[in-house]
Amino acid sequence: MLSPAKIKFRKHFKGKIHGNASRGYRLSFGSYGLKAMEPARVTAAQIEAARRTITRCMKRVGKVWIRIYPDIPVTQKPAEVRMGSGKGGVEYWACRVYPGTIMFEMDGVDLSIAKEALSLAAAKLPVLTKIVTRGA
Secondary structure, X not given: OOOOOOOOOOOOOOOOOOOOXXXXXXXXXXXXXXXXXXXXXXXXXXXHHHHHHHHHHOOOOOEEEEOOOOOEEEEEOOOOOOOOOXXXXXXXXXXXXXXXXXXXXEEOOOHHHHHHHHHHHHOOOOOOEEEEEOOO
């Protein structure tokens, strides 16, 4: 799974996801893409599950680009622990996804295969998505 090798701070604030994507909202590499339509936090495990689904559906033909990266550490305290005694340890890594962000791009396959692969990948993600093409 994806996680940063080196970070400046071990733990982050939760933060809010306000506004729309100011960058990463256009197709840059491929002909087809999966665009987020609402704000959400996508975990590294969800990104990996979507990537595996796309590559299996494409039968490893063509190329896939992952345009998001989980760089936010999400902490969690263990179950049945009393209040206080500091913040919990890092449980998993997540990525803040803004509305309009292109999450995955692909190229080298037909439109029908691309739509099927991206719709299957969208089912693995906790965000409403839309399939976009280079022409539209």
